[in-house]
Amino acid sequence: MRTICLYFEIHQIIHLKRYRFFDIGTDHYYYDDYANETSISDVAEHSYIPALSALIDMVKNSGGAFKVALSISGVALEQLEMYAPYVIDLLHQLNDTGCCEFLAEPYSHGLSSLANEDCFREEVLRQSAKMKQMFGKAPKVFRNSSLIYNDEIGAVVADMGFKGMLTEGAKHILGWKSPHYVYHCNMNPNLKLLLRDFKLSDDISLRFSNSDWSEYPLFADKYISWIDSLPQEEQVINIFMELCALGKYQPLSSNILEFLKALPACAKEKGITFSTPTEIVTKLKSVSQLDVPYPLSWVDEERDTSCWLGNVMQREAFNKLYSVAERVHLCDDRRIKQDWDYLQASNNFRFMTTKSSSISLYRGIYESPYDAFTNYMNILGDFIKRVDSLYPVDIDNEELNALLTTIKNQGDEIEELNKELEEARAKLGKIAAEKPAKKTAAKKPASKTTTAKKTTKKAEA
DSSP: OOEEEEEEEEOOOOOBOOOOGGGTTTOOOOBOHHHHHHHHHHHIIIIIHHHHHHHHHHHHHTTTOOOEEEEEOHHHHHHHHHHOHHHHHHHHHHHHTTOEEEEBOOTTOBSGGGTOHHHHHHHHHHHHHHHHHHHSSOOOEEEOGGGOBOHHHHHHHHHTTOSEEEEEOOHHHHTTOOSSSOEEETTEEEEEEEEEOHHHHHHHHTSTTOTTSTTOSOOHHHHHHHHHTSOTTOOEEEEEEEGGGEETTEEGGGTHHHHHHHHHHHHHHTTOEEOOHHHHHHHSOOOEEEOOOSOBOSSTTTTSSHHHHSSHHHHHHHHHHHTTHHHHHHOOOHHHHHHHHHHHBTHHHHTTOOOOOSSOOOOTTOSSHHHHHHHHHHHHHHHHHHHHHHSOTTSOHHHHHHHHHHHHHHHHHHHHHHHHHHHHHHHHHHHHHHHHHHHHHHTOOOOHHHHHHHHHHHHHO
16 A cells, blocks of 8 residues: 655754854853744744644544654753753654654764764664653664765665664665665665655655745645655655744745645545655565665755755865864763753754855855855864864864763763662661661560569569
């Protein structure tokens, strides 16, 4: 039976403030809190709240037949908890339906998978732990920032225990193959791959309200008929997009939510179901391996990483940031860790792109890619100074590894001592509880028989 896998991404930009060269060493706060609050409140009001409410209604109205998957960056969750808690409430309501699957992804929505495996693993595990804490289930399927994937990344993801991964059904990778099958990683067949159908996805997220589009206006029955007309053996239709496409990229006035709400009924008429990623990778077998030697993504025509790392400025900023990755990994300073998450976010590098694009690029406070590069490098200069003050730059990697081993051993020793301390406290507690019992027994009055015996002995004497 043909099935639709519908997935939405939730991530929000952390806006950096104007930071001058002369601020380096004196100002360690890098963010525009007003812009952050304003942007998250705006997208929550015009997209997240109505879109999530619609998804909840779709599950209820379909009797549980409609299913959906969501992936939320740790950075986005922090922003939602702070500025838009009602969105968190809606996410819990959607989770309570039992028809929504939450996926794992890097905590920062950054590019660590392209730079440092240890950082990548730590981010994924941290975001997975947060998802389990909030929604009660550890994610089983992974999606990387902007669906970035190659063979090596797939092998790492499989090694972390994930059963499936979402990525782009890029033409230069698939060739004559179709994205409507389950594939697997060529370095580990245990990791199954679900490939995005970029045409069907972009028809909703990019073209839906475009009156110049040849298919405008698009109705749910027409959209489902396109899926139904696909070759019968093509069973998995993966439709992936950002949640803010519903309400922001495609305004609510375009009736985008009415279109979405009509999909389950139209699909049911054609015998088409909805499934979560875990259901698909569990039930369906892979048809073949997918060979991806170079990283791909879902961004731009090229479907590669050039929008973040395509020019000299971007690569300089990227390499400079990850030059301190091992030192940050050692660090326990909460402010350093939080700044590290925010500075890793992929949008910081996207602002520096010099590529021309058919889609208008939002650059935030920046007038040009060079302006974005200058501001980011000023902030990065201060951040690196703070990291170096904790772990001086003259410590080489060998010394760092030795230091890390020492810290780990000390941590294990402290943990062992804490266990011994707890055991000692428990023993002391037992001893303290036994002493009053002995004293009470010693103070008990003699029995009548004992007293009578003592009186008889005195009389005889």
